[in-house]
Amino acid sequence: EILAAGCALVLSSRWEGMPNVVLEAMAAGLPVVATQVEGISELVINGHTGLVAPRQSPRDLAAAIQKILMDPVAAKVLGTAGQDRARAEFSWETMVAKYERIYESL
Numbered sequence: 001e002i003l004a005a006g007c008a009l010v011l012s013s014r015w016e017g018m019p020n021v022v023l024e025a026m027a028a029g030l031p032v033v034a035t036q037v038e039g040i041s042e043l044v045i046n047g048h049t050g051l052v053a054p055r056q057s058p059r060d061l062a063a064a065i066q067k068i069l070m071d072p073v074a075a076k077v078l079g080t081a082g083q084d085r086a087r088a089e090f091s092w093e094t095m096v097a098k099y100e101r102i103y104e105s106l
Contacts, residue, residue, distance in 0.1 A: 006030055008068045008075060012061055013037050026050075026086035031078035033064045043090075049082035 009025035009032045016039040023043060025032050032050030034040045044050040051067065053060035068075045088094065 007072075008033055008065070008079075010061075010065055011035065011040070013040075014055060016040060018042070023086055023090055026079075026082035026090075029079045029083040031068055031075045032082060033061065033068055035061060044082070045085070048078070049085050050078055 007030075009021065009030050011019060011022060011032070011034040013019070013035055014037065016037050018039045019034075022032055022034065022040065026043070026049065032044050034044055034050065034052055035055045036052050037055055040052060044052055046052040051064040053064050068078075
């Protein structure tokens with residue numbers, strides 16, 4: 001549970017597919033601060049489960065990180081919401097059920 005010992009996950013990618021590390025952080029209850037790249041918007045709801053900054057804006061990314069560090073209550077709220085979303089929408093059971101529905105529809 002090393003991941004859960006952190007105060008946030010920061011992912012400053014220029015490109016992503018489906019970043020598993022974001023799901024892992026969300027499942028651990030960490031707030032996520034990430035750049036707005038493909039894959040992030042499917043996982044992080046800006047202002048609800050984490051904070052998203054424009055892809056090549058170090059200033060905005062730094063401001064989002066600062067917000068998390070300066071407001072631990074808000075960070076906890078974001079982390080809890082992310083954890084709830086990860087469990088509800090991305091658990092093994094949920095993902096298997098989604099694949100089953102796709103296969104059955106074919």
